[in-house]
Amino acid sequence: MALAFDKVVLFGDSITQLAYDQGCGFCFGPAMQNAYCRKFDVIQRGFGGYNSDHAATIIKRLVEQETTVKSIVFFGTNDSIVPESANHVPLARYKDNLRQIVATVEQAGAKVVLVGPGPFNHHQFVAANGKDFFCDRTTLRARAYCDAAMEIGAELNVPTVPLWYVVMEELGWKEGDAIYGLAELPADNPLNEYLSDGVHYLGKAYKVEFTNVIKAIKEFYPELDPDHIPEKLPAWDAITSLDVLDEAIA
Numbered sequence: 001m002a003l004a005f006d007k008v009v010l011f012g013d014s015i016t017q018l019a020y021d022q023g024c025g026f027c028f029g030p031a032m033q034n035a036y037c038r039k040f041d042v043i044q045r046g047f048g049g050y051n052s053d054h055a056a057t058i059i060k061r062l063v064e065q066e067t068t069v070k071s072i073v074f075f076g077t078n079d080s081i082v083p084e085s086a087n088h089v090p091l092a093r094y095k096d097n098l099r100q101i102v103a104t105v106e107q108a109g110a111k112v113v114l115v116g117p118g119p120f121n122h123h124q125f126v127a128a129n130g131k132d133f134f135c136d137r138t139t140l141r142a143r144a145y146c147d148a149a150m151e152i153g154a155e156l157n158v159p160t161v162p163l164w165y166v167v168m169e170e171l172g173w174k175e176g177d178a179i180y181g182l183a184e185l186p187a188d189n190p191l192n193e194y195l196s197d198g199v200h201y202l203g204k205a206y207k208v209e210f211t212n213v214i215k216a217i218k219e220f221y222p223e224l225d226p227d228h229i230p231e232k233l234p235a236w237d238a239i240t241s242l243d244v245l246d247e248a249i250a
Contacts, residue, residue: 009063012073019044027203031206069224102152114160115149118163122137128196143164159220163208
């Protein structure tokens with residue numbers, strides 16, 4: 001039916017759940033909806049605190065319930081927490097979970113874009129949570145899980161957005177430079193303008209995510225490039241009679 005919209009599913013943790021929060025400024029979710037307006041429905045399936053174990057458990061039911069053409073899968077931020085924390089997922093199991101998630105989505109006939117976790121800012125996290133709060137994250141651990149997502153993307157031939165690297169490069173960082181966000185470096189660093197509390201995103205980070213997700217879609221799935229997908233239903237000035245509209249929705 002002409003009025004049945006296929007769906008793009010944004011599947012992830014709290015960073016995806018908060019991707020519609022207008023307090024962030026630029027938001028990833030509304031930007032994706034705008035890109036696919038009148039073409040696909042963009043569905044938010046973000047679950048705060050979830051890791052790839054949770055994602056691998058629910059993905060089959062999720063794709064069964066949605067007529068999905070594409071899933072943007074973004075997990076790893078919580079997996080990369082230190083092993084002493086309950087939400088930690090070991091690197092090898094994280095990679096196995098990504099393999100399972102990709103296989104499940106592809107078996108449902110949908111395309112996948114993986115997103116690896118972005119950087120972490122230690123001093124922001126401490127300022128937001130207090131000095132006595134156990135800091136269970138480091139930006140180097142986040143980087144390792146981003147590397148793992150890239151490895152699985154290459155192995156399975158699916159596009160991967162390496163957010164740790166693209167955000168850092170946006171700040172002018174290059175390999176060999178001091179790494180913003182480390183505890184031993186000054187608190188005043190450019191990540192303060194990209195993250196709200198050391199973990200979650202502000203508009204600048206969401207804009208980097210959006211730009212690179214759309215870039216990956218254009219390069220790997222040109223048939224899903226929003227610039228090349230026709231809008232549903234004729235333009236208003238092409239409706240010369242209501243019969244034209246009836247025909248379009250038949």
